[in-house]
Amino acid sequence: MNWLNIITYCGTFVFAVTGALKARTHKMDVFGAAVLAFSTAYGGGTIRDMLLGIKPVNWMNDYIALGLVISALLITFLLKTNIAKFNRTIFITDAIGLGMFTIAGIKISLNAGIGDVYSVIMGVITATFGGLVTDILCNNIPDLLKNNEFYATACFIGGLIFILLLKLGLNPDICIFCCISLIVGLRILSKLNRIHLPRFK
Amino acid sequence: MNWLNIITYCGTFVFAVTGALKARTHKMDVFGAAVLAFSTAYGGGTIRDMLLGIKPVNWMNDYIALGLVISALLITFLLKTNIAKFNRTIFITDAIGLGMFTIAGIKISLNAGIGDVYSVIMGVITATFGGLVTDILCNNIPDLLKNNEFYATACFIGGLIFILLLKLGLNPDICIFCCISLIVGLRILSKLNRIHLPRFK
Amino acid sequence: MNWLNIITYCGTFVFAVTGALKARTHKMDVFGAAVLAFSTAYGGGTIRDMLLGIKPVNWMNDYIALGLVISALLITFLLKTNIAKFNRTIFITDAIGLGMFTIAGIKISLNAGIGDVYSVIMGVITATFGGLVTDILCNNIPDLLKNNEFYATACFIGGLIFILLLKLGLNPDICIFCCISLIVGLRILSKLNRIHLPRFK
Numbered sequence: 001m002n003w004l005n006i007i008t009y010c011g012t013f014v015f016a017v018t019g020a021l022k023a024r025t026h027k028m029d030v031f032g033a034a035v036l037a038f039s040t041a042y043g044g045g046t047i048r049d050m051l052l053g054i055k056p057v058n059w060m061n062d063y064i065a066l067g068l069v070i071s072a073l074l075i076t077f078l079l080k081t082n083i084a085k086f087n088r089t090i091f092i093t094d095a096i097g098l099g100m101f102t103i104a105g106i107k108i109s110l111n112a113g114i115g116d117v118y119s120v121i122m123g124v125i126t127a128t129f130g131g132l133v134t135d136i137l138c139n140n141i142p143d144l145l146k147n148n149e150f151y152a153t154a155c156f157i158g159g160l161i162f163i164l165l166l167k168l169g170l171n172p173d174i175c176i177f178c179c180i181s182l183i184v185g186l187r188i189l190s191k192l193n194r195i196h197l198p199r200f201k
Numbered sequence: 202m203n204w205l206n207i208i209t210y211c212g213t214f215v216f217a218v219t220g221a222l223k224a225r226t227h228k229m230d231v232f233g234a235a236v237l238a239f240s241t242a243y244g245g246g247t248i249r250d251m252l253l254g255i256k257p258v259n260w261m262n263d264y265i266a267l268g269l270v271i272s273a274l275l276i277t278f279l280l281k282t283n284i285a286k287f288n289r290t291i292f293i294t295d296a297i298g299l300g301m302f303t304i305a306g307i308k309i310s311l312n313a314g315i316g317d318v319y320s321v322i323m324g325v326i327t328a329t330f331g332g333l334v335t336d337i338l339c340n341n342i343p344d345l346l347k348n349n350e351f352y353a354t355a356c357f358i359g360g361l362i363f364i365l366l367l368k369l370g371l372n373p374d375i376c377i378f379c380c381i382s383l384i385v386g387l388r389i390l391s392k393l394n395r396i397h398l399p400r401f402k
Numbered sequence: 403m404n405w406l407n408i409i410t411y412c413g414t415f416v417f418a419v420t421g422a423l424k425a426r427t428h429k430m431d432v433f434g435a436a437v438l439a440f441s442t443a444y445g446g447g448t449i450r451d452m453l454l455g456i457k458p459v460n461w462m463n464d465y466i467a468l469g470l471v472i473s474a475l476l477i478t479f480l481l482k483t484n485i486a487k488f489n490r491t492i493f494i495t496d497a498i499g500l501g502m503f504t505i506a507g508i509k510i511s512l513n514a515g516i517g518d519v520y521s522v523i524m525g526v527i528t529a530t531f532g533g534l535v536t537d538i539l540c541n542n543i544p545d546l547l548k549n550n551e552f553y554a555t556a557c558f559i560g561g562l563i564f565i566l567l568l569k570l571g572l573n574p575d576i577c578i579f580c581c582i583s584l585i586v587g588l589r590i591l592s593k594l595n596r597i598h599l600p601r602f603k
Contacts, residue, residue: 023346024401031353031398032346046252051448053457055254061316077401115463132539137333139342141541145425145434152433197433200426200479224547225602232554232599233547247453256455262517278602338534340543 004176008104009068011097014090015041016072019134021083024076026138033076036134037069043130048105048122052112095154095187099180101127102155103162116167120159127155146199150190153197158183205377209305210269212298215291216242217273220335222284225277227339234277237335238270244331249306249323253313296355296388300381302328303356304363317368321360328356347400351391354398359384406578410506411470413499416492417443418474421536423485426478428540435478438536439471445532450507450524454514497556497589501582503529504557505564518569522561529557548601552592555599560585 019040023033042059049057059065076083083090105126109119128144128151135142144152162179166172189195220241224234243260250258260266277284284291306327310320329345329352336343345353363380367373390396421442425435444461451459461467478485485492507528511521530546530553537544546554564581568574591597 026342026347027401028347029398029400031348033401035346050251050452051459051462053254053455053459056313056315057252057254060252061319063316063318066318077399112458114458115465117465117468118463136337136538137343137346139337139340139541141428142539145437145539146428146430147433197431198479199431200429200435227543227548228602229548230599230601232549234602236547251452254455257514257516258453258455261453262520264517264519267519278600337538338544338547340541 004100007096008100009064010093011100012041012065013068013072014093014097015130016069017076017090018094018131020073020076022134022138030073030077033073034069036137037072037076039137040130040134041065041069041072043133044101044126044128045105045130047129047133048108048126051122051125052109052114054108054112091187091191092184095184096180098127098151098155098187099158099176099183102159102183103176103179106159106163116163120156120163123159123162124152124155128152148194148196150186150195150197154183154186154190157186205301208297209301210265211294212301213242213266214269214273215294215298216331217270218277218291219295219332221274221277223335223339231274231278234274235270237338238273238277240338241331241335242266242270242273244334245302245327245329246306246331248330248334249309249327252323252326253310253315255309255313292388292392293385296385297381299328299352299356299388300359300377300384303360303384304377304380307360307364311364317364321357321364324360324363325353325356329353349395349397351387351396351398355384355387355391358387406502409498410502411466412495413502414443414467415470415474416495416499417532418471419478419492420496420533422475422478424536424540432475432479435475436471438539439474439478441539442532442536443467443471443474445535446503446528446530447507447532449531449535450510450528453524453527454511454516456510456514460510493589493593494586497586498582500529500553500557500589501560501578501585504561504585505578505581508561508565518565522558522565525561525564526554526557530554550596550598552588552597552599556585556588556592559588 016037019036019038020033022040023036026032028036038059042057042065045059046057049055102123105123106119108126109122110116114122132142132144135144158179161182162175165175165178217238220237220239221234223241224237227233229237243258243266246260247258250256303324306324307320309327310323311317315323333343333345336345359380362383363376366376366379418439421438421440422435424442425438428434430438440461444459444467447461448459451457504525507525508521510528511524512518516524534544534546537546560581563584564577567577567580
């Protein structure tokens with residue numbers, strides 16, 4: 001297990017916490033929170049694997065995945081203090097997680113013989129569709145589709161740059177670093193300045 | 202066709218009736234009722250097959266499945282009397298169906314090379330995610346995620362015991378009997394005593 | 403590329419426009435509109451491919467699909483004039499698209515070794531479940547399940563006739579023509595006379 005794995009697990013953990021917090025908002029029980037934590041953390045990768053026809057889906061038989069979701073669940077459930085304290089940490093870790101998930105989605109798609117543009121699309125789906133599934137389970141219009149800042153957009157731009165740098169023959173670790181920095185930067189920039197894609201009037 | 206098949210078909214039929222009744226609540230037409238009956242009865246198995254990469258999904262080319270759904274549809278549509286009369290029968294048959302579906306899901310997953318814990322999870326998904334899909338189609342937060350009694354929990358416990366007894370080398374029929382009895386018992390117990398998993402406050 | 407392809411692309415384009423218009427109704431941003439346009443146009447085929455286990459799904463690596471969705475998006479976004487002007491054109495093109503999608507779904511399913519009745523069901527899913535997915539993403543009960551006119555029903559009847567004529571050994575182009583004419587006819591008939599399937603009271 002190298003440092004990249006550790007970063008990815010941190011991202012996954014924060015995704016799972018986000019899902020469990022949504023269950024709290026809707027006053028669900030522990031099972032509901034487990035489903036939402038799992039769908040937020042692994043929903044995007046599951047959809048990607050189903051679209052690509054990879055079988056079984058990535059988290060099957062992965063007991064670290066299960067452990068991460070259960071820990072996220074326990075912490076969210078037991079934590080009495082206001083989670084708002086950790087908002088900034090969650091925001092940054094979520095942004096780094098977005099980057100790791102985008103890269104993982106792109107790599108897996110390229111390996112499956114998918115072209116560049118569609119691999120970036122698969123990367124965006126990997127990173128963002130977990131939250132979309134969770135919002136559907138909570139009976140909300142997915143935030144992702146009407147968001148007020150860059151989210152999928154940051155993943156898409158980061159993914160495009162990642163694949164471009166990869167084609168230029170750069171060291172993969174540098175490509176990963178650039179992609180994640182870009183996504184984190186775009187997330188912060190759009191958050192602070194309320195930049196968003198054009199919306200319908 | 203042995204007695205196990207017959208029990209499974211009874212469970213499937215009751216699942217389909219439950220789905221068609223939800224269509225009635227939402228004043229859907231016959232096509233809507235057919236979709237909900239089908240998704241309630243076969244949605245869980247469909248998701249399991251997609252996650253495992255089994256192709257095509259289990260109900261494809263199964264004309265008994267189609268027949269069960271159509272009969273459930275006709276009966277729900279034609280039945281003028283209050284369905285509440287049969288509430289107890291539906292409750293018990295549904296619980297037995299849960300057990301059969303959990304077992305079927307576990308067996309199929311074990312055969313596909315999935316580990317014990319994830320096989321139990323696949324069993325729970327097989328038994329319960331049909332109702333979840335149907336609730337999403339009805340634009341409700343799935344009951345499954347915020348339920349007031351044991352439902353997925355009963356399947357999980359029953360599934361764990363099933364796989365444990367199987368490992369101990371017991372006769373498969375006895376394992377099946379124990380698993381279903383346990384699930385039915387837990388369902389009745391939690392219904393009568395309003396036992397449920399801890400919920401977020 | 404023959405005339406059949408051109409007709410299919412017209413249908414796909416109109417499906418994508420319909421999806422983007424739903425995004426406009428919900429005041430989503432451009433990314434949301436792209437997701438809805440894509441899901442309306444390709445959601446049905448995606449579900450069919452997942453159920454059949456065809457990998458990867460049909461639109462993967464298809465840059466014409468991407469182009470159609472992006473053009474639909476741009477046109478919907480830029481069009482200032484009332485879209486109601488084109489209602490009749492959209493209705494007819496949508497009906498023709500329904501027919502093409504039903505036929506495509508049936509053919510692909512037959513090739514995958516699926517029986518006649520289930521192939522027709524797969525055809526109906528191909529044609530209609532894109533709209534269903536989009537309605538779920540918009541947090542609405544799918545129109546498809548409670549519609550006030552023939553929609554899935556038209557596809558089902560058209561699909562049955564298509565497969566029947568095919569069995570009779572007719573020229574495939576004639577079968578296609580009959581199927582589409584029937585679907586368009588049934589759509590117009592049911593629209594004008596408010597014919598619909600029986601509904602629950």
